[in-house]
Amino acid sequence: MTVGTIASDKARQVAQEVCQQHGATRDELIPILSDINRQLGYLPAEALDEISTQLKIPKSQVLSAASFYSMLSTQPRGRHVIKFCESAPCHVQGGREVWLALQDQLQLKSGETSPDDRWTLETTSCLGQCADGPVILVDEDIYLNVTPDQLSGILAKYK
Amino acid sequence: MIAEQRIVTERLGIIDPQKIEDYIDHHGYEALRKVLTGMSPADVVDVIERSGLRGRGGAGFPTGIKWKYVSKTPGDQKYVICNADESEPGTFKDRLVLEGDPHTIVEAMIIAGYAVGASVGYIYIRGEYGLSQKRFSHAIRQARQNGYLGEHILKSDFNFEIHVHSGAGAYICGEETALIESIEGKRGEPRTRPPYPTTNGLWNMPTLVNNVETLANVTAIIRNGAEWYHAIGTPSSAGTKVFTIFGKVNSRGFFEVPMGISLRQAIDTFGKGMASGSTFKLAQTGGSSGSLVPPDLLDIPMDFDSFKAGVVMGSGALLICDQNTCVVDLARVLLNFFRVESCGKCNPCRIGNMRAQTILNGIAQGIGTMKDLENLEMIGRYLYEMSNCGLGQTAGSPLRDILTHFRPEVEAHIISKDCLAGVCAMSGQPALV
Ligand SMILES: Cc1cc2nc3c(=O)[nH]c(=O)nc-3n(C[C@H](O)[C@H](O)[C@H](O)COP(=O)(O)O)c2cc1C
Ligand code: SF4
Ligand code: FES
Numbered sequence: 001m002t003v004g005t006i007a008s009d010k011a012r013q014v015a016q017e018v019c020q021q022h023g024a025t026r027d028e029l030i031p032i033l034s035d036i037n038r039q040l041g042y043l044p045a046e047a048l049d050e051i052s053t054q055l056k057i058p059k060s061q062v063l064s065a066a067s068f069y070s071m072l073s074t075q076p077r078g079r080h081v082i083k084f085c086e087s088a089p090c091h092v093q094g095g096r097e098v099w100l101a102l103q104d105q106l107q108l109k110s111g112e113t114s115p116d117d118r119w120t121l122e123t124t125s126c127l128g129q130c131a132d133g134p135v136i137l138v139d140e141d142i143y144l145n146v147t148p149d150q151l152s153g154i155l156a157k158y159k
Numbered sequence: 160m161i162a163e164q165r166i167v168t169e170r171l172g173i174i175d176p177q178k179i180e181d182y183i184d185h186h187g188y189e190a191l192r193k194v195l196t197g198m199s200p201a202d203v204v205d206v207i208e209r210s211g212l213r214g215r216g217g218a219g220f221p222t223g224i225k226w227k228y229v230s231k232t233p234g235d236q237k238y239v240i241c242n243a244d245e246s247e248p249g250t251f252k253d254r255l256v257l258e259g260d261p262h263t264i265v266e267a268m269i270i271a272g273y274a275v276g277a278s279v280g281y282i283y284i285r286g287e288y289g290l291s292q293k294r295f296s297h298a299i300r301q302a303r304q305n306g307y308l309g310e311h312i313l314k315s316d317f318n319f320e321i322h323v324h325s326g327a328g329a330y331i332c333g334e335e336t337a338l339i340e341s342i343e344g345k346r347g348e349p350r351t352r353p354p355y356p357t358t359n360g361l362w363n364m365p366t367l368v369n370n371v372e373t374l375a376n377v378t379a380i381i382r383n384g385a386e387w388y389h390a391i392g393t394p395s396s397a398g399t400k401v402f403t404i405f406g407k408v409n410s411r412g413f414f415e416v417p418m419g420i421s422l423r424q425a426i427d428t429f430g431k432g433m434a435s436g437s438t439f440k441l442a443q444t445g446g447s448s449g450s451l452v453p454p455d456l457l458d459i460p461m462d463f464d465s466f467k468a469g470v471v472m473g474s475g476a477l478l479i480c481d482q483n484t485c486v487v488d489l490a491r492v493l494l495n496f497f498r499v500e501s502c503g504k505c506n507p508c509r510i511g512n513m514r515a516q517t518i519l520n521g522i523a524q525g526i527g528t529m530k531d532l533e534n535l536e537m538i539g540r541y542l543y544e545m546s547n548c549g550l551g552q553t554a555g556s557p558l559r560d561i562l563t564h565f566r567p568e569v570e571a572h573i574i575s576k577d578c579l580a581g582v583c584a585m586s587g588q589p590a591l592v
Contacts, residue, residue: 029344034286034327061345068346068502070328071286087248088443088492089478092406096582100589125330125496126248127287130476131403131411140289 008046014039015050024054033066042073070124078113078120080158083137087126090133094147098134101148105155118158161416161424164391166399167375168415171259176294179301182262188307190381191266194273195315203274204230207377209385211397216242216370217445217473219396219463225367228357229275232365237277239268240361240368243284243291244326244333247446248496249476252401252413253371257284257291261298265321267374269308270381272319275367280319283338285326296323330500334548335368337502348504349548372401392418396462400472404430406479407437419460422452422470425477437481441564443489445473447496448553451486451560485580486565487572490557491519497554508551511542515558525585527573536562
């Protein structure tokens with residue numbers, strides 16, 4: 001793995017804080033995981049361990065939830081995560097061409113992270129913006145009606 | 160000419176969704192006042208039942224009957240859940256309501272709670288809908304400040320609280336029992352039903368689960384009466400439906416009409432016709448699990464029963480495709496969706512979708528055989544008969560539909576290695592696998 005990992009004491013500390021903010025109960029597990037993922041970019045093993053201690057539930061159950069949801073990641077990712085909507089409406093409206101161009105420009109395939117850690121490329125299912133497809137999501141920014149020739153301009157905004 | 164009739168989307172673009180005063184100026188919280196000052200819980204259930212309202216989450220289950228089940232089930236604590244996980248490809252109607260008129264859902268959830276005897280509500284909003292979550296949370300705060308939410312609502316004895324729960328990216332969490340598992344902090348794997356949530360729902364308590372659009376009809380029904388509502392739409396499906404239309408039409412977006420509009424009318428009136436250079440080839444209706452509709456079914460009136468004639472209304476998504484869409488390629492994309500979104504709990508769905516997608520990829524690359532078509536049919540049947548939940552049960556519909564309506568086009572990929580639309584890998588295009 002080329003991507004740097006978060007220092008383990010930082011991961012534990014963030015996990016502890018988030019658990020305390022939410023109240024350490026089982027039904028807060030997914031909100032807690034989401035918050036930590038947002039703060040650290042992914043869910044390091046130490047964070048999962050800490051949640052297990054705080055919520056008093058087995059580690060296996062924490063991991064089982066953490067690995068289920070697509071907005072959560074148990075692996076480190078690049079500085080920017082770019083998600084391409086691969087569902088049928090976007091596909092029919094020109095998504096296919098955008099996807100080919102995107103892979104070409106980034107020189108990445110789905111699920112890969114660039115050697116300089118700048119990008120992780122992922123596909124996603126429908127994001128609910130179908131009347132304005134093709135749609136891509138870069139970190140928290142959504143781009144609508146994307147055409148292949150707009151890609152380099154969009155990518156240049158992220159360092 | 161078909162005209163719009165707006166009930167669910169009545170206030171969209173007319174009020175400022177962040178101002179409770181605006182909502183109140185447009186009949187807001189009138190229904191709640193009417194309910195709390197003059198109706199018993201049984202009266203409310205009765206009005207909803209007589210209105211003919213059916214669930215807009217896709218299946219069309221009669222809403223009043225569901226409310227009655229939950230109201231009659233004893234339980235120390237009952238729950239109302241609004242299902243705002245909206246992840247069906249092509250569907251964004253619930254987002255429009257949550258972003259543009261969140262108070263109507265707050266109000267309907269309180270009324271539902273009163274009717275079924277619940278004091279706690281949850282709304283499960285998909286994680287990708289940040290603006291919906293923000294607007295809804297803001298609406299809850301305003302409602303509480305104005306005495307519509309919390310203890311002694313409008314000085315009555317009724318108390319109700321609403322919690323916002325964010326999803327974290329999983330289509331399957333729209334299935335009601337998976338949604339409940341997810342709120343409880345687990346993987347979103349559907350439970351085996353029965354028992355149903357109406358008796359054994361959130362934390363095993365009686366739970367009412369309704370879709371956003373379903374609830375968005377409630378206040379208007381309470382204000383205007385069951386008879387008013389029942390007179391709109393078709394005999395089996397009362398009221399209006401919000402459709403979303405996109406693809407190769409001139410105008411993309413949403414519209415709300417009485418149930419019973421045909422695809423042809425939808426394309427002509429609200430899609431403003433096919434885009435220039437495009438000829439209608441098929442529509443993909445109702446989201447991924449819906450139907451592929453060929454030209455000879457363009458005049459079927461769409462409602463909850465039109466699936467019997469081959470046109471699934473489902474969530475109301477209308478993806479209009481022209482001659483440049485290849486049915487093999489489209490089925491491949493749809494099956495990929497089911498493969499990715501399958502929760503993996505049961506074998507027919509976990510393995511069947513993967514197998515079907517592999518076969519379709521092969522056909523698209525020009526290495527398919529006629530035997531593959533038999534296998535696709537078999538996989539579709541197994542998915543339908545043996546899957547645990549609606550995802551697996553409907554995942555085979557695209558397979559069935561391409562082989563029923565577009566068999567010669569599929570066979571051409573195998574026999575003459577020919578992709579009519581010119582999009583499959585065999586026609587020199589890069590393979591998308
Ligand atoms: C795979 C699958 C996905 C679903 N997704 C949704 C959804 O996103 N939103 C929704 O309201 N209902 C969805 N449903 C239907 C729910 O299970 C449930 O029937 C519905 O929320 C009930 O509300 P209603 O009676 O108001 O329609 C889905 C069902 C299945 C099988
Ligand atoms: S049918 Fe598919 S989605 Fe449904 S429970 Fe089985 S594996 Fe999960
Ligand atoms: S299909 Fe891409 S946003 Fe809906």
